[in-house]
Amino acid sequence: MRLFIWLAQRLPLREWYQRHLSHYYVPKNLNIWYLFGALATLLLINQLITGIWLTFGYSPTLSGAFDSVVHYVRDVPSGWLIRELHAAGASMLFAVLYLHLFRGLLYGSYQRPRELVWLLGMGLFLVLMIEAFCGYVLPWGNMSYWAAQVIMDLPTAIPGIGDDLANWLRGGESISQVTLSRLFALHVIGIPLVIAFLTLLHLTGVRHVGANNPEGIEIKKHLSPDGTPLDGIPFHPYYTIRDLLGVGVFLLVFVGIVFFFPTGGGLILEPANAIPANPLQTPAHIAPAWYLTPFYAMLRAVPDKLGGVITMAAGLALPFLLPWLDRSKVKSMRYKGRASSFMLAVMVISFIGLGILGLTPVDHAVLPFIGNQLLAQILTALYLLYFLLMPLYTKFEACREPPDRIGGAQ
Amino acid sequence: MCSDSDPDTRLSRRRLLIHTVEALSIIGLAGASIPLLRACSPQGVAVKKNAPLKQDLSALDVGQMITLNWQGKPVFVIRRSDAMLKTLAPNANQLRDPLSVESKQPDYAKNIYRARDPHILVVVGVCTHLSCTPSYRPDQAGDLGPDWRGGFFCPCHGSRFDLAGRVFQGSPAPTNLTVPPYQLVGNILTLGEPNPGEHT
DSSP states (O other): OHHHHHHHTTSOHHHHHIIIIITOEEETTOOGGGGHHHHHHHHHHHHHHHHHHHHHHOOOSTTTHHHHHHHHHHTSTTHHHHHHHHHHHHHHHHHHHHHHHHHHHHHTTTSTTOHHHHHHHHHHHHHHHHHHHHHHHTTOBHHHHHHHHHHTTGGGGSTTTHHHHHHHHHTSSSSOHHHHHHHHHIIIIIHHHHHHHHHHHHHHHHHHHOOOOTTOOOGGGSBOTTSSBTTEEEIIIIIHHHHHHHHHHHHHHHHHHHHHOTTGGGTSSOGGGGSBOOTTOOOSSOOOOGGGHHHHHHHHHSSSHHHHHHHHHHHHHGGGGHHHHOOOSOOSTTTSOHHHHHHHHHHHHHHHHHHHHHHSOTTSOSBTTBOHHHHHHHHHHHHHHHHHTHHHHHHHSOOOOOOSSTTSOO | OOSOOOHHHHHHHHHHHHHHHHHHHHHHHHHHHHHHHHTTSOOOOOOOTTOOEEEEOTTOOTTOEEEEEETTEEEEEEEOOHHHHHTHHHHGGGBSSTTOSSSOOOGGGOSTTOSSSTTEEEEEOOOTTTOOOOEEEOOSSSTTOTTOOSEEEOTTTOOEEOTTSOBBTTOSOOSOOOOOOEEEETTEEEESOOOTTOOO
8 A cells, every 4th residue: 555655646546546537527328339449458468468479489581480380389388379370360350350350330420529539440450461471471481471472562553653662662673681570570570569659649649539329329428416417427437447347248259269279160260371471372262351351342342453452452441431431420330321331231241242252262252143253243242332421311311309418217 | 249239130140040951951851862872772792693594304295394494584385396386376366475575585586485495485584564373274164264385473463474474455564574584405494694605
């Protein structure tokens, strides 16, 4: 206790505790969709710890990378577990983030005053994709090599400066030791620092403007005489306890995958990546990690180099603009009109469909009556139309009036 | 003491100083970033551009392909049969660049066979889309559809090329596969630029 007093006189411990936990008021009606932010944080910590341990055994050299990973997994005690936690953790992180993003779409969490929270979150998502790509290359299997080859060739689609830009990024005409060293440095120190910083801003922003809720009603409009929101409850202990339960259930699923489905049917660890990098032979069936396949399918849908890259970039960029595309007076899908619900459903189905197409080799038809290329083009168009038509259907559809208070009272 | 003690003068002088410091800081930061950007410039792995690679093709059967490692890139060499050469002409109206106007090849390979000797095809096995290695699919009418007359298929994004490495319309690849400089004397293939003065 004396130690705590000594510390509290020198650090704002009590203020920090009150501001972020005991006096941070959160809407009382948050549901299970509000769990995934906490799970994403948990998984980031998992990636950080297991990542440091993997770095202990990793050799970032063309001749040593593949063998060092094999050695770590096979010979180092518990090395297999640490690698699996890192690989499966990356997959789970993206699964959780997609659910977290969907929550934002469902309840309009990107709308005023949370535009910046949304932008920071989307920025985090993009940076995490780059981080995942860098990490995917490091084991230097044949999928790693060809992923690096294709992704770092994307800038060549830009007319004029494209070739020089790609050479500058790779540090040479082709994927080499220079490239591997760069991706290693970015993966273990450069990008993690950016992720930590953006996460801090994202959380600070949420705490400043307050969490949205499934009703999409601002709880700050109705305050009790002591200045706290009438429809809010303190984050601690109410939501910390609930999040702990969620974490427990999630960990059961997570370790279940780690112990019983470590390869995830080829989605977490790919068989083709058990072969060392071969610059002369692309794997016959090549696809990116499952969480990137929807965007890969958009790239592949367009039979034109520049057009494909632009389409994929649009698919990644349009979600950033949601706060300004949505013209609706209400936030939550509970009060928006039918057009919004319909378009959201169409977008989600298209996105999942694109993900499946991206995992399938181009020459294997997914549906018997329609070619993969045409199907991918239709789904890409539907995905993009969800965003491009949003200013129209959110403006003209009939919305219901949300109640003034959560629960509809008074 | 200060001769011009007029508060307005002092304030404007203070403002000028602040702006000067701001401008210099920005210039300083921009300058400091130059070595960081320069350190990322491409470090060419010393590739001897003229290093030739010789290969005896006498063991290459009709229809067979070998892959040579030339300057770190795969180079496909195929001995095409007469039947294979006959598939080239009918492809013409389905190709993006049938006459290889936009594509890269030495002048002696700028013909419909894209070769010095029509029976020997030499192409760099790097897809012009995003640099994957296409697979050699000489089989006709297999899983690539009933119209497939043989050629190359890129597993990454599905670009299709005919048996002369010419890209089909509807593929994401913009140009035909590149033909490297090479000499062919009898069955001896030499990859690389000819030595100065040597007859091409």
